[in-house]
Amino acid sequence: MDTHLIDLxxxxxxxxxxxxxxxxxCTELVSHCLDRGGEHAARxxxxxxxxxxxxxxxxxDTMLRQVPQHAATCRACAxxxxxxxxxxxxxxxxxPVMQRCAEICRACAxxxxxxxx
Amino acid sequence: MDTHLIDLxxxxxxxxxxxxxxxxxCTELVSHCLDRGGEHAARxxxxxxxxxxxxxxxxxDTMLRQVPQHAATCRACAxxxxxxxxxxxxxxxxxPVMQRCAEICRACAxxxxxxxx
Amino acid sequence: MDTHLIDLxxxxxxxxxxxxxxxxxCTELVSHCLDRGGEHAARxxxxxxxxxxxxxxxxxDTMLRQVPQHAATCRACAxxxxxxxxxxxxxxxxxPVMQRCAEICRACAxxxxxxxx
Amino acid sequence: MDTHLIDLxxxxxxxxxxxxxxxxxCTELVSHCLDRGGEHAARxxxxxxxxxxxxxxxxxDTMLRQVPQHAATCRACAxxxxxxxxxxxxxxxxxPVMQRCAEICRACAxxxxxxxx
Numbered sequence: 309m310d311t312h313l314i315d316l317x318x319x320x321x322x323x324x325x326x327x328x329x330x331x332x333x334c335t336e337l338v339s340h341c342l343d344r345g346g347e348h349a350a351r352x353x354x355x356x357x358x359x360x361x362x363x364x365x366x367x368x369d370t371m372l373r374q375v376p377q378h379a380a381t382c383r384a385c386a387x388x389x390x391x392x393x394x395x396x397x398x399x400x401x402x403x404p405v406m407q408r409c410a411e412i413c414r415a416c417a418x419x420x421x422x423x424x425x
Numbered sequence: 426m427d428t429h430l431i432d433l434x435x436x437x438x439x440x441x442x443x444x445x446x447x448x449x450x451c452t453e454l455v456s457h458c459l460d461r462g463g464e465h466a467a468r469x470x471x472x473x474x475x476x477x478x479x480x481x482x483x484x485x486d487t488m489l490r491q492v493p494q495h496a497a498t499c500r501a502c503a504x505x506x507x508x509x510x511x512x513x514x515x516x517x518x519x520x521p522v523m524q525r526c527a528e529i530c531r532a533c534a535x536x537x538x539x540x541x542x
Numbered sequence: 543m544d545t546h547l548i549d550l551x552x553x554x555x556x557x558x559x560x561x562x563x564x565x566x567x568c569t570e571l572v573s574h575c576l577d578r579g580g581e582h583a584a585r586x587x588x589x590x591x592x593x594x595x596x597x598x599x600x601x602x603d604t605m606l607r608q609v610p611q612h613a614a615t616c617r618a619c620a621x622x623x624x625x626x627x628x629x630x631x632x633x634x635x636x637x638p639v640m641q642r643c644a645e646i647c648r649a650c651a652x653x654x655x656x657x658x659x
Numbered sequence: 660m661d662t663h664l665i666d667l668x669x670x671x672x673x674x675x676x677x678x679x680x681x682x683x684x685c686t687e688l689v690s691h692c693l694d695r696g697g698e699h700a701a702r703x704x705x706x707x708x709x710x711x712x713x714x715x716x717x718x719x720d721t722m723l724r725q726v727p728q729h730a731a732t733c734r735a736c737a738x739x740x741x742x743x744x745x746x747x748x749x750x751x752x753x754x755p756v757m758q759r760c761a762e763i764c765r766a767c768a769x770x771x772x773x774x775x776x
Contacts, residue, residue: 309448311529313522315426328445329428335489336430338592338663342585349583351576355724356573358592359717363732365482366717372452377739380751381714384735388728405430412428441606455709459702460658466700476600476711477688480615488590494622501618503612505611542669545680545757547687547762562679563662569723570664599716606686639664646662 315352321370321421323382330389330416334361337396337409341405347399360392360413367420389417435491437488440499440536444485447506451478454513454526464516477509477530484537500541506534551610554605557616557653561602563648568595571630571643578637585628594626594647600653601644623651671722674733674770681740681767685712687762688747696705698750711743711764718771734775741770 312321341348341357367385370378391414400406406416429438451474457463458474487495506529510530517523546555568591575582577592603617604612627647634640663672685708692699692708718736721729744764751757 311450311453313450313526314456322564326451332441332445332489332593333428334717335486336428339431339490339585342588345583349576351573352726353589354576355573355726356728357770359721359724359726361727362717362720363715365691366713369452370710372449373456373710375703375710377707377710377742380735380738381710384728384731385465387731388726391728402549406537409430440545456702456706458699459705462700466693466696468610468690470692471693471705472609473611476604476607476609476611476615479600479603482654483596485598489591490593492589492593492622494590494625496619498593499620501611501614505609505612508611527576545684545687547684548690558683562683565694566679566723567662567664569663569720573665573724595690606683607690643664652776 315370316374319423320374323423324368324371326416326419327364327371327385330412331361331368332366333409333412334358334364334392337405340405342405353395353399356388356392356395360388364389364416367414371423382420385418386420386424389413389420393417432491433491436540437491440540441485441488443533443536444481444488444502448478448481448485449527450526450529451475451509452480454522457522461520468513470516473505473509473512475503480505482531488540497539499537503534503537503541506537508528510534545610550606550608552610553657557657558602558605560650560653561605564636564646565598565602567643568592568598569645571639574639581633587633590622590626590629594622597622598650603623605657613658616654620651620654620658623647623654627651631632667723669760669773671725674774675719675722677767677770678715678722678736682712682715682719683762684745684763685709685715688756691756695715695754704746704750707739707743707746709740715767722774730775733771737768737771737775740764740771744768749757 315390327408333344338354338357341354363385370381396410455471455474458471480502485499487498510527513523513527572588573590595649597619601615604615627644630640630644670724689705689708718732719733727752744761747757747761
């Protein structure tokens with residue numbers, strides 16, 4: 309379903325899609341990690357996932373609104389996504405779901421870094 | 426890119442996708458309507474679009490979290506989406522962008538009504 | 543600091559304040575419950591707190607925007623807040639932090655029910 | 660009503676309060692500006708207010724979650740709040756509501772800059 313109602317350049321559209329995917333992945337990973345328990349359900353890890361999901365959404369919406377300061381929200385998003393990717397990769401060497409989330413976070417971080425310029 | 430990290434049934438996945446699309450469409454339509462001006466930029470219309478975008482996101486995330494009370498957020502979402510669809514259809518008879526947004530809102534309202542049971 | 547920039551009636555202002563307080567309380571309780579562990583860190587409980595925090599914010603903003611459909615978001619908010627209050631009261635009979643959160647959720651649920659009419 | 664359920668240092672509590680106030684002020688100012696019309700209802704101005712409201716909320720919640728990367732979201736928040744303060748001050752020299760919003764945005768920007776370190 310095409311939901312693009314206004315013209316945005318392709319790089320911006322791609323970064324919005326990455327942020328939307330990463331918001332959803334981190335939100336889903338909270339459930340997965342709470343089910344696993346242990347360090348996966350530790351306060352610092354769950355709160356990092358939640359904060360990452362949150363800034364991903366804000367970053368996507370700021371780009372959708374074509375606000376010139378979207379570089380600032382993309383920069384913050386890249387930093388949170390990188391932290392999430394590192395942590396998920398480290399904690400999830402035996403867990404394909406964690407690895408998949410790490411990949412999605414890494415791709416979003418790279419896309420946001422480019423948008424931040 | 427497959428971003429599904431946890432198992433959710435297909436109806437729930439579909440409704441989450443509709444809510445995500447409607448969040449994005451309403452956010453984009455704000456820009457379109459502000460450019461058009463007049464009744465399109467009236468406070469009541471813009472605020473309805475913003476409130477619809479907001480409950481769409483909340484409804485999507487509540488389903489992603491598999492919270493049993495997602496029926497309540499879907500019900501609220503269906504009500505806001507129906508109001509948006511009606512208003513966009515009425516105000517946008519000459520405007521394909523408004524018509525497209527009305528369709529997306531209508532589809533989301535129907536999907537949320539089904540989820541609300 | 544007075545941050546009221548537009549006229550809203552006192553009942554609406556009060557309900558917005560309750561929703562804002564409940565959003566904050568549920569967000570903080572996530573950290574408390576993850577530290578406690580066990581059933582407090584179970585997926586269903588944490589996700590209920592997160593969904594409650596989310597609809598509280600959406601409910602507050604929809605009232606701030608004076609969208610006529612705020613009754614719908616208040617109704618959903620009341621349902622989530624009641625579920626949270628019940629669960630926190632049940633799980634936290636020995637825990638003043640849980641009891642305090644239950645009170646805040648209960649007060650928000652009652653205020654939202656009145657606004658929903 | 661005391662809604663503080665977990666221990667946070669006073670500077671963090673103050674910055675969270677500033678962000679919450681600024682989120683609310685920018686959300687209310689959208690209604691005021693749409694009523695005024697003209698450049699106040701221009702797409703770029705309304706979208707800046709909306710993006711500022713959004714990052715304020717995300718910044719507040721990231722501090723509430725005590726995520727170490729809150730410096731990144733505070734930095735982005737300071738940048739958006741400064742842009743909002745400048746624009747509201749410039750456009751609202753004759754308008755006490757705009758001036759009040761500019762003050763709230765400026766105070767939030769300063770608080771977030773300090774938190775960002």
